[in-house]
Amino acid sequence: MGNAVNSNQISIPTETLEKHNRPLVPIQMMLPNNKWSDPIVFNFDTGASWGTDVPLQLVKDFGGSVKSEERKEKSNKIRIPGLDIPEMTIPVVVQDKDHYKLFREQKNRYPLLRVKDLMPYVSITYEKTKTTIRSKSLGIPEELSKPGVITMPQGSERSGTPTSAYYWNKGTITGPTGKTADDWFNICTGDYRFIIKRSTADKVGLKLKRTDDNDEHDSIATISYDEGKPAPLVLSDIPITARDDDERFARGGKPRNLCGGLNFLDKYKIIIWDFNMAFVPV
Numbered sequence: 492m493g494n495a496v497n498s499n500q501i502s503i504p505t506e507t508l509e510k511h512n513r514p515l516v517p518i519q520m521m522l523p524n525n526k527w528s529d530p531i532v533f534n535f536d537t538g539a540s541w542g543t544d545v546p547l548q549l550v551k552d553f554g555g556s557v558k559s560e561e562r563k564e565k566s567n568k569i570r571i572p573g574l575d576i577p578e579m580t581i582p583v584v585v586q587d588k589d590h591y592k593l594f595r596e597q598k599n600r601y602p603l604l605r606v607k608d609l610m611p612y613v614s615i616t617y618e619k620t621k622t623t624i625r626s627k628s629l630g631i632p633e634e635l636s637k638p639g640v641i642t643m644p645q646g647s648e649r650s651g652t653p654t655s656a657y658y659w660n661k662g663t664i665t666g667p668t669g670k671t672a673d674d675w676f677n678i679c680t681g682d683y684r685f686i687i688k689r690s691t692a693d694k695v696g697l698k699l700k701r702t703d704d705n706d707e708h709d710s711i712a713t714i715s716y717d718e719g720k721p722a723p724l725v726l727s728d729i730p731i732t733a734r735d736d737d738e739r740f741a742r743g744g745k746p747r748n749l750c751g752g753l754n755f756l757d758k759y760k761i762i763i764w765d766f767n768m769a770f771v772p773v
Contacts, residue, residue: 499626501573506620512753514615514622514680515601520545520583521568522552530572534601535615535622536681537763538749540654542582543569544602547594550585559587574613576626581608603681607646607657607766614764617680619756619773632762639772641719641759643678646766651675653747658768664748665713666695676714676748678768680761683752685714685731691748692733699733714750724770729754 503516517530531546542564545553564582571579582605594600606615614632616623625632634640646657652675653659662676664687672694692699697710710731716724736746755761759770 498573499575499629500623501571502621502623504621505618512619512756513601513683514617516571516604516622516624518569518571518604520549521578522549523554524552527570528552532601533604534681535606536603536679537606537658537761537768538654538656538677538679538681538751539603539605540656540744541603541605542584543604543608544590545583545585546602547591550591553585555585556588556591557585559589562586571624574624574626576612579609579612581605606680606763610764610766614762617756617761619753627764632764634760634762634771635769637771640769641722641724642767642769643716643720643724644718646763646768653677653745657766658763660716660718662714662716662718664691664695665715666692666697667711668696670695673717674748676716676750678716678755678761679749679751681751682749685729685752685754686734686749687712687731688746688748689733689735690746692731697731697733699731719770724759726754726758 505512505514514535515532516535517532519527519530522528528549531548550556562584564584566580567583568578568580612627614625614627616632616634643660648655649659656677658678659675663671663673665671672691674691695712697712699710711728712731713725713727714729758773760773762769762771
């Protein structure tokens with residue numbers, strides 16, 4: 492995966508790793524004994540609000556799982572094999588037993604890396620078939636010079652959002668009959684589809700029936716990211732999965748709208764750098 496020798500830029504092919512086109516990248520994590528772990532594949536997630544997971548494979552090295560209320564972020568070193576940056580210091584979290592149980596039961600689940608913590612070191616370009624990571628020494632990603640680029644407000648913790656993740660933006664969802672609702676939408680590279688909370692879906696008249704699997708509610712909507720410049724980003728005819736507001740969302744927390752996967756990447760590259768986010772037409 493990636494380049495065979497160290498480089499200040501690497502590209503990880505998506506299609507060889509995951510059929511749902513998640514941005515999966517191998518990293519090494521510094522162990523408490525100051526040795527590097529073997530490379531472990533992580534999901535590079537703009538929607539993450541907690542620090543990067545200590546993965547299941549390494550949890551014993553870090554002393555084992557903790558009680559939920561005792562989870563704390565601690566600084567730790569990681570590196571990306573093939574990328575010519577010796578090491579990066581980021582917050583990591585030893586999770587609780589329930590969290591690691593999910594990894595044991597769901598083999599297609601990957602530990603999350605909170606990519607905003609990498610911004611002092613790199614920029615990232617997400618595409619349908621690959622994820623490209625560049626050393627910050629290369630400057631602003633060259634794709635941003637192309638016409639039609641849409642930029643979003645600088646990533647930060649914003650007042651009123653469902654989580655503390657950095658890439659929440661205000662937007663409008665429009666249902667098939669023209670009903671609209673304003674809400675917060677997270678540009679979430681860590682997911683492979685659009686998950687809209689049911690209360691929002693109901694407001695715009697999406698006809699979504701409850702099934703035993705709460706990921707099997709498909710309908711169609713248009714979402715406008717109203718804060719985009721120089722014009723709003725508008726994605727039309729997006730298949731929607733509705734998740735009931737009382738269901739578990741990711742690591743818990745408030746119900747929320749998560750937007751990612753091919754519905755973005757078929758149309759736009761997603762680029763993040765220096766806490767900025769932009770969309771570049773494919």
